Amino acid sequence: MSGLIAFWNILKKDIRNYYLKPPNISWGIIFPLSWTLMQIIRSPGDLDIMELLPGLMGMSVLFGTTSMLAVTITFERKGRSFERLLLAPIGLNTLVLAKISGAVMFGIFNAFVPLVLASFLTDLSGINWTLVILGVFLVAVSSTLLGLMVAVSVQEVFEAQTLSNFFRFPMLFLCGLFVPIERLPAILKPLSFCLPLTYGTDILRASILGSSLMNRYLSIFMMFVFIGILFYLSRRNINRKWIL
Amino acid sequence: MAIVKVTNLKKAYGDFYAVNDISFEIQAGEIFGFLGPNGAGKTSTINILIGLSRPSGGQIEIHGIDVIKETKKAQSIIGVVPDESNLYDEMNGFDNLCFCASLYGIGKEEREKRAKDLLKLFELDGVAERPFKHYSKGMRRKLTIAAGIIHNPKILFLDEPTTGIDVESAMQIRDLILALKKEGKTIFLTTHYLEEAERVCDRIAFIVKGKIVKISTVSELMEEASPDYRIKLKVSGNLHSIRDKLDNEFDDARMEILDETSCLFISKEELSLYPIIESLNKKGIAVYEAKEIKPSLEDIFVKITGIGKSNGRVVKDK
Numbered sequence A: 001m002s003g004l005i006a007f008w009n010i011l012k013k014d015i016r017n018y019y020l021k022p023p024n025i026s027w028g029i030i031f032p033l034s035w036t037l038m039q040i041i042r043s044p045g046d047l048d049i050m051e052l053l054p055g056l057m058g059m060s061v062l063f064g065t066t067s068m069l070a071v072t073i074t075f076e077r078k079g080r081s082f083e084r085l086l087l088a089p090i091g092l093n094t095l096v097l098a099k100i101s102g103a104v105m106f107g108i109f110n111a112f113v114p115l116v117l118a119s120f121l122t123d124l125s126g127i128n129w130t131l132v133i134l135g136v137f138l139v140a141v142s143s144t145l146l147g148l149m150v151a152v153s154v155q156e157v158f159e160a161q162t163l164s165n166f167f168r169f170p171m172l173f174l175c176g177l178f179v180p181i182e183r184l185p186a187i188l189k190p191l192s193f194c195l196p197l198t199y200g201t202d203i204l205r206a207s208i209l210g211s212s213l214m215n216r217y218l219s220i221f222m223m224f225v226f227i228g229i230l231f232y233l234s235r236r237n238i239n240r241k242w243i244l
Numbered sequence B: 001m002a003i004v005k006v007t008n009l010k011k012a013y014g015d016f017y018a019v020n021d022i023s024f025e026i027q028a029g030e031i032f033g034f035l036g037p038n039g040a041g042k043t044s045t046i047n048i049l050i051g052l053s054r055p056s057g058g059q060i061e062i063h064g065i066d067v068i069k070e071t072k073k074a075q076s077i078i079g080v081v082p083d084e085s086n087l088y089d090e091m092n093g094f095d096n097l098c099f100c101a102s103l104y105g106i107g108k109e110e111r112e113k114r115a116k117d118l119l120k121l122f123e124l125d126g127v128a129e130r131p132f133k134h135y136s137k138g139m140r141r142k143l144t145i146a147a148g149i150i151h152n153p154k155i156l157f158l159d160e161p162t163t164g165i166d167v168e169s170a171m172q173i174r175d176l177i178l179a180l181k182k183e184g185k186t187i188f189l190t191t192h193y194l195e196e197a198e199r200v201c202d203r204i205a206f207i208v209k210g211k212i213v214k215i216s217t218v219s220e221l222m223e224e225a226s227p228d229y230r231i232k233l234k235v236s237g238n239l240h241s242i243r244d245k246l247d248n249e250f251d252d253a254r255m256e257i258l259d260e261t262s263c264l265f266i267s268k269e270e271l272s273l274y275p276i277i278e279s280l281n282k283k284g285i286a287v288y289e290a291k292e293i294k295p296s297l298e299d300i301f302v303k304i305t306g307i308g309k310s311n312g313r314v315v316k317d318k
C-alpha cells in the first residue's frame, strides 16, 4: 500500500512537472506535423496518409519518450532531488516503474496525435485497433527504456539530449519508419534487426495497413525480448551507478 | 542503548580512502556531532549511513537493522537533511512537503496536515505557496529540515545544517535541533563550526582525513585539553619590569605576558584574585579587568588534530 502511494505520487508529480508543460506537449505534435508537411511539399497530390501513419506514430513516440525520460532524470539528478527518491523506503523497481510510467503514458498520448489528425483526412475504419494499441504500447515502453539507458549513462542534461539524438536519428531511418527496410542498403539491414523499433514499426504497419514484413506474433515476441533486456540492463546499471 | 552502531567503516574512491576504518556508536536520544575540516569524510560517512553510497568495508546497524543488507527497511526510520537542498525547485513549499511524505506511504489527509503543521513550526506558512526556487537560503534550509522529519523518523541525519546561512537563522535551526532532541529523536550532525558542536552536541567525534581521532563528551574534552586554571588580566604599567618579582611571590602560579596591556595567570588550583591585584597595585600596575579563560573547542581541536587555525581549514563560528 505504501509503495502504491509513493508510486502514484511520483507519477503524478512527473506528469504535472514535466509532461503537461506546454513546450513538452508540443514535441509530439510539431514533429509529426512538420514531417507530414514536408511529404506533402515533396510529392503533392499522391500522398497516402495511411502509408505515412505507422512511421509518423512511431516517430512521435520515439521523440516523445526517449529524451523526455533521459532529460528529466538527469535534471533531477543534477538538482539532487533524485536523491530524495533514492532515500525513500521504496524499492528501486517501484521507483523505476514510476519514472517509466509517466514517459510511457506521454509516448502513448503522442502516438495518437497523428492518428487523430489523420482521422480528419481519411477513413480509418480498416485499422486493427487492438493491435494498434498493443504496438504503440510496446514502442512506448521500449523507447522509454532506451531513454532510461541514456539517463543512467550520462551526468549532464546536455549529454542526455545529445546521446538520445545519437540513437534516435539513425533509428528514424534504420527502423522502417520512412524508408522500408527492404530498400535499405544490404550492410545496414542486419543493424535494423537489432533495434526494437524495427519490430514495433512492423506491428504498427500490420495493424494499420494490414501488411507487414514479419509475422506480427514474432514482432510482438521480439518486442518483449528487447523490453526484458533493456529493463534488466538499466536496472543493473542503476544499481551500479546511482548508489555510488 | 546504542541506536546506531558503525564498525570498521571504510569508503575508498579508487585507492584513496575518504573514510578510513571508523567505528562509533550513537546512543538513543543523543545529539552526536561529527566535527572535521573540509574533505575530512563527513559527507562520505553520512551518505553510507543513509544508504546513498556503498561502503568498501565495515558494518552499520541502525535500530537493529543491517543497513547494507536491508537498506530500504532502515531508510523508513531515518530522516536526512543533506548539505544542499534536494527539494523540487518548481514546486511550492507545501507541495514539496506533501510529496516527500507520500514517498513514505503517508496518506493524503495525514500528509497535508503534517505539512501544514511543519510549515507553521518553521515559520514558513507565509511562503507555503511560493515555488521553492524563490526561497531564500535560510528558508530553503528550514524547508529541507521539515522535509527530513515529515515522516517522523527515529533518527535524523543533518549534514552541516547551519553552513551558509545568517546568524539568526542558524540560531533558529540550532533551537529546532534541540527541540527535536527533546521530542526523543536521535540526531547525527556534521559541522565544521566548533561552537555549534559545543552548543548542541552531547558527544563529538573529531574526524580528520577519514579517521576518527577522538570521541568524547564536550565537558570531558574541555577538561582534558587544559586542566589548568587561567585568569586573564587587563592592566596598565610596565609588566616586564615586575615579572621576576611576581614569580617569586606566587609559587603555585605563573604569569605569562600576552602584550603590553594584558597578562595571564596560570595555576593548577583555583586562584584568588585579591592578592594578585593587591600585589600588582603595590608595584604600580593598575588592573582594569579580570576574566577566567576556558579552553575553546578550537584549542582542543588544534591540540588533538595538529591542524592549525591559520591555514583556514578550521572555521570558527562567526
Ligand SMILES: Nc1ncnc2c1ncn2[C@@H]1O[C@H](COP(=O)(O)OP(=O)(O)OP(=O)(O)O)[C@@H](O)[C@H]1O
Pocket: A244, B013, B018, B036, B037, B038, B039, B040, B041, B042, B043, B044, B045, B083, B192
Ligand atoms: N564521488 C567521489 N569520488 C572521488 N572522491 C570523492 C567522492 N566523494 C568524495 N570524495 C573525496 O572524499 C573526501 C571526503 O569528502 P567528503 O565530502 O566526505 O568531505 P566532508 O568532510 O563532507 O567535507 P566538507 O566539510 O567540505 O563537506 C574528499 O577528499 C573528497 O574529494
Ligand SMILES: [Mg+2]
Pocket: B042, B043, B044, B083, B159
Ligand atoms: Mg560535506
